[in-house]
Amino acid sequence: MSRDSQGLAVTGGAASAAALDRAVADYYAWKGDPVATLQEAVAADPAFTLGHSAIASLLLLNGLRGDNPAVTGALGAAQASIGGASPREQRHLAAARAWAAGEIIGATDIWEDILVDHPTDALALRFAHDSYFYLGHSLSIRDSVARVLPAWDPQGETYGYVLGQYAFGLEEAGELRRAEEVGRAAIARNGEDGWAVHAVAHVLETESRQAEGIDFLKASRPAWSKAHALSVHNGWHLALYLIEEGRFEEVLADYDRFVAPKLAGDSLLDLVDAAALLWRLELAGGDAGDRWQPVAEQWLAHVDDHVLAFNDLHIALAVSRAGDRDGVLRLRRSIDAYVRHGRGDNRDITADVGLRLIEGVLAFAEGDHVRAIERILPIRYKVIRIGGSHAQRDLVTQTLIAAAQRAGRTGLARALLAERLAVRPTERTRRAYEAAAGATVGHG
Known part of the structure; x- marks a missing residue:
């Protein structure tokens, strides 16, 4: 039995333990291809149980469904080699099986259980980290x-x-x-x-340190761009600062240079960022032009996956702004069927929060701002259930404010902007608040 770089026992040969270390290093660094590294290792060492289950977990956390053949194949290979595995490695397989069955919380509990006994288990730590983010x-x-x-x-x-x-x-x-x-x-x-x-x-x-953020990310771009799996997302953060300052041409130039060429790579994080960036640009008064269509087309390959409500929300953004009526209809039908017949944690989140959010942004894109408010406002404090970060979920608040403004609900717009000004006191928010406050007084 070999050991990894943290000193934990690994069932398999020394080459497999070395491959695990390389995969973990790339996973943490957002570089390389951890799955390919592990697939090469298990091909040479079928008894490398942790390699098989880690492949399954990585694929699931990257957005594949539990019934995807690549996932089921990795799970089957892990099960076939489980006889020689340690209790820790057996628990890794149990966690992967739980996630594949839609039990995201259950999988995370297993990884946390591993960490109690093995606090330097790098896979369990990062798998739990990613899962909490999704939740x-x-x-x-x-x-x-x-x-x-x-x-x-x-x-x-x-x-x-x-x-x-x-x-x-x-x-x-x-x-x-x-x-x-x-x-x-x-x-x-x-x-x-x-x-x-x-x-x-x-x-x-x-x-709201936009100028500092722009300088920070632009100066460090040559370094963080090497983390290729995260480069679009860090570029998305740069876009947030630029949008807030009204620098739309810079945003679109970066989008065309760094984001659009990566859409065909089908990274779900890149697709999320593309849809969110264009939506927020347009909420702020910019024009995405014909950039929506390629994003929508790529997202529609995942319209029936329903891995995360967060992803489905971004499908809704893309297909609605692309003007793809068939795509919108496909999404609505698929989500309705999923809520009726699906199972697991994400299904419950979708039924409780995700479906209403999706209905809200679809209504917004259709120009029905009153309905958008009706669908989003009652659940705005439950939006955290769809996962993502505070910054990513801020898109929902921005959409709600824009819906209130466009629906002529000046009192609601003023109230929401006052709330926003207290936590994000940017010049753009201040101007919007003063306009809403003036309009409210004028209507008084």
């Missing part, structure tokens, strides 16, 4: 790392990446000062740590 469990994003951080070697190669995860958890939990401090410490260790850069970018956006 919108902000405090758990922070606390999952805090529970194990003392067990990690500060001199180890992975420690900086763990700090980057902790920084993001701190930000999502509202501890902005500590988040920035920890995030910058992680960047000081490794300037190419895209997730740590991402954590600091969140802090700067939340604190």
